[in-house]
Amino acid sequence: MSNILANKVAVITGGNSGIGLATAQRFVAEGAQVVITGRREKDLEAAAALIGKNVTTVAGDVSNLDDLDRLFSVVQEKHGRIDILFANAGGGTVAPLATASESHFDQIFDTNVKGLFFTVQKALPLFQDGGSIILTSSNANVLGVPTFTAYAASKAAVRSFARGWTLELKERNIRVNSLSPGPIETPALEKAGLSAEQAEQAAAGFASQVPLGRRGKPEEIASVAVFLASDQSSYITGIDLAVDGGMAQV
Numbered sequence: 371m372s373n374i375l376a377n378k379v380a381v382i383t384g385g386n387s388g389i390g391l392a393t394a395q396r397f398v399a400e401g402a403q404v405v406i407t408g409r410r411e412k413d414l415e416a417a418a419a420l421i422g423k424n425v426t427t428v429a430g431d432v433s434n435l436d437d438l439d440r441l442f443s444v445v446q447e448k449h450g451r452i453d454i455l456f457a458n459a460g461g462g463t464v465a466p467l468a469t470a471s472e473s474h475f476d477q478i479f480d481t482n483v484k485g486l487f488f489t490v491q492k493a494l495p496l497f498q499d500g501g502s503i504i505l506t507s508s509n510a511n512v513l514g515v516p517t518f519t520a521y522a523a524s525k526a527a528v529r530s531f532a533r534g535w536t537l538e539l540k541e542r543n544i545r546v547n548s549l550s551p552g553p554i555e556t557p558a559l560e561k562a563g564l565s566a567e568q569a570e571q572a573a574a575g576f577a578s579q580v581p582l583g584r585r586g587k588p589e590e591i592a593s594v595a596v597f598l599a600s601d602q603s604s605y606i607t608g609i610d611l612a613v614d615g616g617m618a619q620v
């Protein structure tokens with residue numbers, strides 16, 4: 371590790387699992403102090419134990435604005451500032467258009483769109499001039515994905531936020547980029563409402579659509595998040611960086 375994030379304060383939503391957890395581990399290995407969130411307290415504690423040092427946990431739901439206020443008041447108290455925000459909490463379930471319920475739609479948009487929007491809004495006062503905001507989108511933001519359309523549309527909204535906020539925050543020298551994973555080996559598929567067998571089939575189906583021939587690992591997203599978080603990407607803002615084994619690029 372290079373210590374490339376020495377003394378940086380990073381907030382990672384959805385840091386108790388998958389991509390967020392791998393990124394928290396890597397950020398700490400690179401010298402950062404991290405604050406991680408997620409709704410499931412037990413998993414947060416387990417994640418903190420794995421990360422081992424320089425980690426604070428705050429349980430909460432990103433779609434609940436009071437929870438977000440509580441998160442950032444802990445960050446204010448503990449660190450007094452934010453240098454890096456990885457707005458990563460999210461997910462989605464599958465449902466065909468013809469039968470999808472209102473709660474299916476609301477749950478996805480409340481977390482992935484509203485939750486992310488207010489996560490960034492409420493973090494802003496803690497940024498000093500300069501900093502990096504990374505939004506987890508998905509390569510589904512440019513793909514048609516049957517039965518996963520509410521999710522894909524929510525991630526297109528996230529990609530759009532990176533464009534607009536790049537302009538809104540340019541005077542403060544805050545860079546905003548979206549990071550779009552392809553299929554990554556995390557618990558997300560199991561949570562999408564698929565049976566174990568369907569999840570296995572979906573994973574194999576995804577792998578067959580990826581030029582590199584496999585699903586990615588959370589650590590392969592984490593290393594790109596380090597790049598976007600650090601000064602190594604100092605001239606990059608407003609982009610959508612796909613980390614998808616080429617799946618949506620060819």
Ligand SMILES: NC(=O)c1ccc[n+]([C@@H]2O[C@H](COP(=O)([O-])OP(=O)(O)OC[C@H]3O[C@@H](n4cnc5c(N)ncnc54)[C@H](OP(=O)(O)O)[C@@H]3O)[C@@H](O)[C@H]2O)c1
Nearest residue numbers: 384387388389408409410431432459460508553554556558
């Ligand atoms: N895995 C993939 O193939 C893939 C591909 C493209 C994009 N992504 C995106 O990558 C991000 C991370 O997903 P992952 O694959 O790492 O899955 P994961 O392991 O299921 O992680 C999702 C994280 O988000 C948190 N979260 C979900 N809803 C939340 C809410 N309402 N409030 C607070 N935290 C919430 C979860 O914690 P709690 O459940 O404890 O709240 C968990 O920490 C998501 O935005 C996902 O859409 C994943």
